[in-house]
Every structure is written in C-alpha cells, then in structure tokens.
Amino acid sequence: MKNENILVLDFGGQYNQLIARRVRESHVYCEVHPYTLSIEKIKEMAPKGIIFTGGPNSVYGEGAALCQPELFELGVPILGICYGSQLLAHMLGGKVATAPVSEYGKTEVEIVKKDSPLFKDVKDKTICWMSHTDYIAEAPAGFTVTAQTPVCPVAAMEDASRGLYAVQFHPEVMHTEEGIKMLQGFVYGVCGCKGDWQMTSFVDEAIAQLREKIGDGKVLCALSGGVDSSVAAVLLSKAVGKQLTCVFVDHGLLRKNEGDEVDSVFGPEGPYDLNFVHVDASERFYEKLKGVTDPEKKRKIIGEEFIRVFEAEAKKIGKVDFLVQGTIYPDVIESGLGKSAVIKSHHNVGGLPDYVDFKEIVEPLRLLFKDEVREVGRTLGIPEYLVRRQPFPGPGLGIRIIGEVTPEKIKIVQDADWIYREEVAKAGADKDLGQYFAALTNMRSVGVMGDGRTYDYAIALRAVMTSDFMTAESAKLPWEVLSICASRIVNEVKGVNRVLYDCTGKPPATIEFE
Numbered sequence: 001m002k003n004e005n006i007l008v009l010d011f012g013g014q015y016n017q018l019i020a021r022r023v024r025e026s027h028v029y030c031e032v033h034p035y036t037l038s039i040e041k042i043k044e045m046a047p048k049g050i051i052f053t054g055g056p057n058s059v060y061g062e063g064a065a066l067c068q069p070e071l072f073e074l075g076v077p078i079l080g081i082c083y084g085s086q087l088l089a090h091m092l093g094g095k096v097a098t099a100p101v102s103e104y105g106k107t108e109v110e111i112v113k114k115d116s117p118l119f120k121d122v123k124d125k126t127i128c129w130m131s132h133t134d135y136i137a138e139a140p141a142g143f144t145v146t147a148q149t150p151v152c153p154v155a156a157m158e159d160a161s162r163g164l165y166a167v168q169f170h171p172e173v174m175h176t177e178e179g180i181k182m183l184q185g186f187v188y189g190v191c192g193c194k195g196d197w198q199m200t201s202f203v204d205e206a207i208a209q210l211r212e213k214i215g216d217g218k219v220l221c222a223l224s225g226g227v228d229s230s231v232a233a234v235l236l237s238k239a240v241g242k243q244l245t246c247v248f249v250d251h252g253l254l255r256k257n258e259g260d261e262v263d264s265v266f267g268p269e270g271p272y273d274l275n276f277v278h279v280d281a282s283e284r285f286y287e288k289l290k291g292v293t294d295p296e297k298k299r300k301i302i303g304e305e306f307i308r309v310f311e312a313e314a315k316k317i318g319k320v321d322f323l324v325q326g327t328i329y330p331d332v333i334e335s336g337l338g339k340s341a342v343i344k345s346h347h348n349v350g351g352l353p354d355y356v357d358f359k360e361i362v363e364p365l366r367l368l369f370k371d372e373v374r375e376v377g378r379t380l381g382i383p384e385y386l387v388r389r390q391p392f393p394g395p396g397l398g399i400r401i402i403g404e405v406t407p408e409k410i411k412i413v414q415d416a417d418w419i420y421r422e423e424v425a426k427a428g429a430d431k432d433l434g435q436y437f438a439a440l441t442n443m444r445s446v447g448v449m450g451d452g453r454t455y456d457y458a459i460a461l462r463a464v465m466t467s468d469f470m471t472a473e474s475a476k477l478p479w480e481v482l483s484i485c486a487s488r489i490v491n492e493v494k495g496v497n498r499v500l501y502d503c504t505g506k507p508p509a510t511i512e513f514e
C-alpha cells in the first residue's frame with residue numbers, strides 16, 4: 001500500500017526537516033526535496049499537498065530560488081511558509097517588500113479570518129515565531145488576508161478556491177504555540193489526509209519487503225550498539241533470521257559497560273535469532289593510536305582500522321549478498337541550496353562499502369527520522385535503554401579525549417562519563433537533552449586532596465539541546481546536579497582533580513571535542 005504523502009519543497013530554510021517531522025508526527029508521510037524537483041517527479045509522487053519552506057533569499061535577490069509556475073496548475077494544495085509565503089505572493093501578482101521593521105522571535109499574531117482551515121481551534125491572538133526582513137505588502141488578487149500583526153499586514157493569506165495558503169511565521173517551530181494545529185489544519189483540513197503513517201504498519205511492510213528483496217541471500221550488518229544499527233539489525237533478523245550476521249567491532253573506545261549491553265541484547269542469551277560476532281579489537285586500535293594527537297588523524301586511523309577489522313570478519317563469513325546500512329532520512333535529504341562545508345570527517349560504522357565483497361546495500365531505515373527509528377525500535381521490542389540511547393560517534397571516546405588516546409585516559413573518561421550520566425538521569429535532567437557526556441581535556445592543573453598536592457586532569461562535562469545536531473544550545477543543567485557530579489568524579493575517578501562545564505553552543509563550538 002502506498003501511503004498518502006505531503007511534499008516539502010526546500011528553498012534552503014533552516015527548518016526544512018522540522019516541517020517534515022511535524023507532518024510525520026501527525027501520521028502523514030512526508031518527504032523533503034529540493035525546490036528544483038521536476039514537475040514529472042512531483043506528478044509521479046502524487047502528493048496530497050505541497051509545502052514551500054522558508055529560505056535565506058529575497059524573492060527580488062539575484063538568482064533567487066523561484067518555484068516552477070506549473071506547480072500552481074497541478075490542483076494540489078500549497079502552503080507557503082515564510083520565504084515560501086512571499087514566493088506565493090510574488091509569483092501570483094502580489095507585492096513583496098522590505099518590512100519597515102524586521103520581526104524576529106515570538107510575536108503575537110491576530111487571526112482575522114477565524115473560519116480558515118489553518119486556524120481551526122486557534123486562539124484569536126496567538127504567539128507565533130517570526131524571522132523575516134521582507135514581508136508581503138499586498139496579497140495577490142483572489143487572496144484573503146487571514147492573519148496580521150502590527151508590522152505585517154499579511155501575516156497569513158489564502159485563496160481557498162485554488163487551495164493556496166501562506167503564513168509569514170513558522171508553524172513548525174515549537175515557539176509557535178499553536179503551530180501543530182495549523183499544520184494539521186493544512187494536512188487534514190485542506191489536503192484531506194487521513195493519517196495512515198503508523199510505525200506498526202511500517203514494520204510489517206518493511207519486513208515483507210526485506211524478505212522479498214533478500215530471498216535466501218546472506219546479510220551482513222555492522223552493529224555499533226547505537227539506535228540506528230540496532231533497529232536495522234532487529235528488523236532484518238525478524239525478516240531473515242539466521243541469514244543475518246551482525247558483527248560488533250569493539251574498538252576499545254566505547255562507553256563503560258557498552259560492550260556487555262550489546263552482548264546481552266544481540267548475543268546468544270538475547271531474544272533474537274541471529275548470528276552475532278563480537279570482535280574485541282581494542283589492542284589493535286590502541287597500538288595504532290599510540291602517540292597520535294591530531295584530531296583528524298585520529299578519526300582517520302579509527303575509521304580505517306574499523307574497516308580492516310570488519311573486512312577480516314566479513315571474509316570469514318564468506319560471500320555476502322547484502323550489506324546493511326543504518327542510513328536515516330536526515331542523511332538522505334539534500335538541501336534545496338546544496339550541501340554545506342565539511343567540518344569533521346565523520347566516520348559512520350555503516351559506511352563500509354568499498355572494502356567488502358557484496359552485491360547490494362540495504363538501508364531499511366532510510367525513510368525515517370530519528371524519533372521514528374526509536375518508535376520502530378519500541379514496536380520491535382528493543383529494550384528502552386537501547387532505544388533511547390543518545391547518539392554516540394563512530395570514533396567513540398577517541399574524539400572525547402583531547403590529544404593522545406591511551407588505555408588509562410579511556411578508563412578515566414569512561415568512569416567520569418558513567419557517573420555523569422547516572423546523576424543526570426537520576427535527577428531526571430536528561431529529558432530535553434540531545435546529547436550529554438564527559439570528555440577528557442589535555443589540561444592538568446594543581447589541586448589539593450587531603451593534605452597533599454595533586455597535579456591531575458580536568459574533565460569537561462557537556463550537555464546540549466538540539467533538534468538536528470547541526471546547531472545546539474548548551475543546556476542549563478541544575479547546579480546541584482553539576483556539583484554532585486563534580487564531587488563524585490574527583491573523589492571516585494583516579495587522575496582527575498577538576499571538573500569544568502562547557503557552556504558553549506554550536507556554533508561556534510562543535511558538539512564533540514575533536
């Protein structure tokens with residue numbers, strides 16, 4: 001069965017994925033594509049509605065991203081958001097101009113057309129997130145103004161007869177208090193979607209499709225213990241059982257007890273019917289990392305060594321037909337305005353194709369957002385602690401130790417991180433955190449313990465809130481939690497006499513330290 005779908009056309013807005021996630025949270029399948037997607041492709045997809053995202057341009061700017069006029073002939077409802085709303089106005093004969101005052105942040109918007117399907121059950125005055133310098137000065141002929149602010153005469157407009165809707169603010173952003181109602185007003189009220197995107201049906205369909213694709217072939221999965229590869233592995237094991245072999249390469253750079261946790265779920269004692277190989281390769285990695293301090297070199301060494309170990313294991317298994325990759329939807333979406341610069345060479349345990357002799361890659365999660373992957377994990381009965389696990393980078397603690405990586409330093413960062421996670425979870429302070437961990441700085445400083453002088457390392461604690469890991473805000477953890485962590489870490493972890501809290505956002509810092 002093909003799901004009903006909404007198409008998000010991306011004009012380079014920073015919230016493009018968020019729009020799709022909000023639509024999917026409303027149980028309507030949604031894909032993000034660059035605004036240049038051809039009309040033929042769009043017809044093939046047969047979306048029930050199209051959403052234009054925001055974007056950095058002005059409709060009058062040089063090389064402005066304009067949409068294809070044929071879109072308006074498809075008879076498919078369109079919702080324009082921010083730049084997308086200005087684009088609708090501009091292309092259909094309205095007037096876009098520089099606003100006398102830029103509106104940025106939470107803004108009270110007055111709904112003037114209360115029976116608009118977008119504003120069903122929305123308060124007459126509602127807080128919305130604005131972020132614009134241009135605005136719609138005049139709505140095109142045929143449009144009715146549906147909302148306004150003191151600055152924006154056209155904060156929203158619609159031409160219901162043509163199914164065209166536009167909002168200057170961002171309904172997808174959490175700060176727009178009733179934004180989800182507005183998006184649902186569009187997808188349900190205007191586009192007539194029913195909400196047939198459910199994770200339980202996704203699982204059944206995915207298993208059936210995997211069985212058909214794989215037949216009696218052999219499947220290999222690099223298991224990291226992270227959410228994506230774990231969910232992919234379980235999905236495949238449900239589909240093809242013992243035809244699947246999972247290889248878990250322990251590079252010795254894992255968090256405390258992580259190897260045992262993976263064993264208990266995927267090993268012979270665990271609930272799944274699969275072949276599981278746990279390779280303890282830590283000595284190999286430590287040997288290669290001896291004396292290396294440059295972050296990029298460390299990343300490259302860990303990535304390459306990982307591939308070698310994996311390749312050796314794959315050879316033992318023999319000819320493999322399919323290799324599993326835990327690719328998820330954010331990795332697949334290509335921005336409407338092109339890719340951005342590479343800041344770090346990310347190594348993903350799934351990224352191994354050149355070295356292993358196989359016929360085809362299977363990416364069972366390539367259409368899912370992270371929250372959906374977690375939901376699938378729950379549907380498959382994977383333990384909650386694995387499903388809720390925060391992202392952990394492929395190079396592991398190797399990039400949370402500044403400078404040379406040694407077994408002693410790994411032990412320090414593992415123990416400090418364990419205490420930190422335990423205390424944060426105990427205090428219930430982990431709810432809104434995207435990621436939180438301890439890192440080991442290469443700074444040693446003077447301290448005093450008992451009556452003696454110490455000269456030991458400083459541990460840095462980091463906690464960030466983020467929706468996409470591209471940008472992040474440092475979390476304001478309760479001081480009591482931080483001070484308990486500081487005291488436990490210096491008392492319980494040998495080699496540490498100072499604990500620092502990283503209050504930098506991303507940018508300018510990155511989430512990991514190296």
Ligand code: XMP
Pocket residue numbers: 343344345346347348349391392393394395435469470506509510511512513
């Ligand atoms: P940064 O440090 O670039 O991290 O702000 C953004 C997100 O990516 C994760 N990360 C990685 N994940 N392989 C991965 O699979 C890597 O090499 C890698 N480096 C960073 C990081 O944990 C954060 O979630």
